[in-house]
Amino acid sequence: MAGAEATTSTTGERRGAGRADEAAGRSGAWFPRWYWPSFTVPGTAWLLVLFVLPFYTVMSVAFGTVDPLFRTPLPVYQPWWWSFDTFGETLRKFYAGDAIYQEPLLRTFLYVISASLLCLVIGYAVAYYTARYAGRFRIVILITLVAPFFISYLMRIYAWQSLLQPDGYINDVWGLVGDPVTWLAGRPVTVILGLVYGYIPFMILPLYGSLDRIDQSMLEAGRDLGAGPWQTFRRVTLPMSKPAILAGLVIVSLPMFGDYYTNDLLGSERTSMLGNVIDDAVSQSGRGPEAGSLTIVLMLIVVIPMIYYLRETRRAAGHA
């Protein structure tokens, strides 16, 4: 009994001592309590004013009204006076009556999903080759893989727009096998490939990072246990790169959901996406509340993948 008490008290003491050590080691001992938090104040304040407040404004505009005379939005800043009429009306345009937003929404999902999967298939092959077999070309390949990050997205899509002109080089090559094609007349293929071209670098780098970190002995173990190349890939490499695959899919699809410029340059009305619908509403007068409502719809679509991504990165940081 007494022995047990003694043990608890020593462990208690030890634990207390441990905590004190930890506190000292964790740089709390010499610095005033407010010292480190004060570093984060300017950045946090900036985000509160220019990141949180704008979202509040979006809601105030979406749940407000329009000036009957000047057609300018009349935001309502008091949440208790918010009216959800325009928002409800906007939502109905996705499914009821003419459902004019239904097609853009379905198209958005179709394009984003197919483009993301294409990014994954092509990106995985490239990342896999670079991580495993690039050899002495590794640096050259890596620089080429990183380069698109520093080339304006607009320039890259503009470059394709030029190549795909009726008298462009793509048709010159295509002409060898078939009739010239009007690539830019609202063809889903063109827009999807444009999205793949635009966002695939964001897929390749995390995949490369993950594949490069896989310990070679894991693969050798798989082979020693009698697995062939395909089986080793399926049962060792693929499961180990799963977090990077999911992160890559999220990181390429998030901006695609809000993309309107790819379709503006490479497509037409017939391929317009949710981003185009929002951009139209923002640029036309008298549609302020609708633009706000559509932005809220976009936010609702991306919020789940966004939170998922943040949780995964935090978990990964915790393991590091």
Place this chain on the structure above:
Amino acid sequence: MSDTVLDRVAEGVSSKATPSRGLRNPWRKPWGLRLVTIGYLAWSVLPVVIAVIFSFNSGRSRSTWQGFSLRWWTQDPFNSLFNDPSLRAAMFQSLKLSLLTVLIAVPLGTAFAIGIDRWHGRPARGSNFLMLLSFVVPEMILGVSLFLLFTQLLQGLGLSGTPAQILGLVTFQMSYAVVIVRARMLSIGPEYEEAAMDLGATPGRSIRRVLLPLLAPAILASVAVVFADSIDNFVIVRYLSGSADSEPLSVKIYSAARGSPTPAVNAAATVMLLATVGAVVVGYLLYRAFSKGQRGDDVTSIASQV
């Protein structure tokens, strides 16, 4: 046979990541993958190279080559990049926006990264979450929200145009600096400043003399990344431009691409390309100079966080 053995030895020397392959054939070089990779690299780079070449086209077309000239750069008295007043103004606007954004976003982001790494209180998590949220939020959402903020709630402040563009760019880019500097903080650990303070330095001095020099490579990397991203930014800057006077090159290229662009647009895009590549190369060289002899992340690991 002897060729393949030599190959294998050469590879074992040149790349630590190449698995030591057995003698059985299934583990041979994957020609299919090599083909896909080469194809991808060509697909990725060629269109941009062709667009740059076409800035030297002598005709009006950006898709049919009609001979070399500097017409769209300097020679045409009205429509060339350096003689068209609106394109010239746009070049300066791009430069102004990205320089000012770097000047604000990098110090804010660096301070935030230092604070959030050392502060373990509960509110720290909230601040950090907010920062990461601004890192992943689609630009479209942020652009529309800021547009409504500046045209509705803060309409009276008259910030539309350059001030609004800079405020918006800083909001979007600050998190990039935070992510890059934070990664460096994690690899440094708190030991160095603590040692400095054991030796009698004040907290402020230990940061200035010890921590900031250690962070210099990461700060430089974020300067390069933020500068390059701000020059290329288009979504946010377009919504906040207010009038044609404050449209930078990226917005001019977008508007021109929807109309009937001349190779002057290719020249404008080439200037942006040179500016970003220049920033990255200079940043990388300084980074190498500063991080000599220090352990730490190489440029690819930083790029993969961006």
